[in-house]
Amino acid sequence: MTTQILVIEDLPANLKLLRVILEAFGYKVLAAEDGYAGLQTAREARPDLVLCDLLMDGLDGFGVAREIRGDTILKRVPLVAVTALVTDGVEQKVFDSGFDGYITKPIEARKFVPQLEKFLPENLRTSTLPH
Amino acid sequence: MLKRFIGAGDAQKLLSAQNLELFLESVPDAMLIVDSGGQIAMTNGRVEELFGYSKSELVGSQVEMLMPAAHRKRHVGFRERYVEAPRARNMASNYELQGVRRSGEQFPVEISLSPVPVGSDILILSAIRDVTERLERERRARANEVELEKLVNVNRFLFSLSHELRTPLNAISGFAATLLMGLSGPLNDEQQDHLKTIEQSAEHLLALINQLLSLMQPEFNSENMIIEKIDGRDAASAVCKMMEREASAKGLSFKLDGPEKPIKLKSSHRMLTQILINLVGNAVKYTDRGDVTVRIRRCGRGDGAAVQFEVTDTGIGIPDEARERLFEMFYRANRDQEKEGTGIGLFISQQLAVRLGGRIEFSSAQGQGSKFTLSLPQKGV
Structure with missing residues (x-):
């Protein structure tokens, strides 16, 4: 079965970018434009990995991480923050909130997939080459 | 009584x-x-x-x-x-x-x-x-408060500016990269060339944003800087390692010169590193032939004991008319040289040096090279 990655990102342009990159590497992309929608999708579809923006209206990325880590079914899913927040102390807060990884925007498109595949079990990685 | x-x-x-x-x-x-x-x-x-x-x-x-x-x-x-x-x-x-x-x-x-x-x-x-003096003291205290408040506001502003600028930059550089990666099909040479220009410009913009952000690092506020016993030699050699690749890519000879033993001083490791990155980075950037040397030495005694970090290059040098303004914010000497830069690096470096109780001085001969000397007090601030 194709590996599913849920992307929670409120800016359509950035969502589209992640979709283009991930699909090119053979991943199935599920998308949500805010934290609550993201959680709902996660509970229904049980993705293999979640990429999540931090600053969003409504439920923000930190809130998403809290909910996911408190959910009996979702709590072990790899969760990676993709954010334009880069100030001192943010990284620590990201890990403290339950994220497994922290990738800053602007992302480096060529390194992005290898960066996040570190958080996927080997059998779920597609390939590091675009299809 | x-x-x-x-x-x-x-x-x-x-x-x-x-x-x-x-x-x-x-x-x-x-x-x-x-x-x-x-x-x-x-x-x-x-x-x-x-x-x-x-x-x-x-x-x-x-x-x-x-x-x-x-x-x-x-x-x-x-x-x-x-x-x-x-x-x-x-x-x-x-x-x-x-x-x-x-x-x-x-x-x-x-x-x-x-x-x-x-x-x-x-x-x-x-x-x-x-009460002339007392009123003056009160006036200064009020002015300091206003300054501090301004600093906090500037920090908030820079914080949101950084976030707001990075967000759209993500799509700009990201899609330029996906096109260059061929994810949307093959490109001709001209298309590739133009996309590379977009990517490079986006990188330049990111460098600007990062430098703006370094203005708001907590260390920029003296109250938050961590002064500890550090090894100046260690700090310099770490920075040199970081810069070595760039220097050798340009064919420059690059060396660190100093005593074998550690050079201990009380200072902020992060601030010292940031200053050295700026100084060594500039030396490499503005030198096309020859060498870049980083020299460390102790000088002075007792309360005046200092550690000097000297960064010497054989680059284009600093024009006479730029000397006085070199440490100003957004000022760039050699603007016509088509080197990318923001005019913030030396400004920040000098600010940090002063906060550490030291200063940066320079000497330069146009066309022959420059020497920047960072002096920091051995006993800290």
């Missing part, structure tokens, strides 16, 4: 006119005794010093001579009402009182008044204090 030690009768004797003068002289404030008609009856030396008149000029004159002309008339009224209902108090503190020197110069004063009944008449004892 006085009465308890010497008895009421003695106190009367003690306050003979002559002793009263001695008493006034012993007081640190300027003291005036004025009669109910506003005539100066007695003064001390502080009044002479403060206002520039001699005692003989003061005694017998109207006290209003010591006030700005505009206040004199009003003061006569104040004085008459005071004599009718005298009590010890500070003079109107709700507006700023001014004294006038013989020279005409005005200065802020604080005055306290005490009525002294003498028979059926009343004398008024006033203590006058020049």
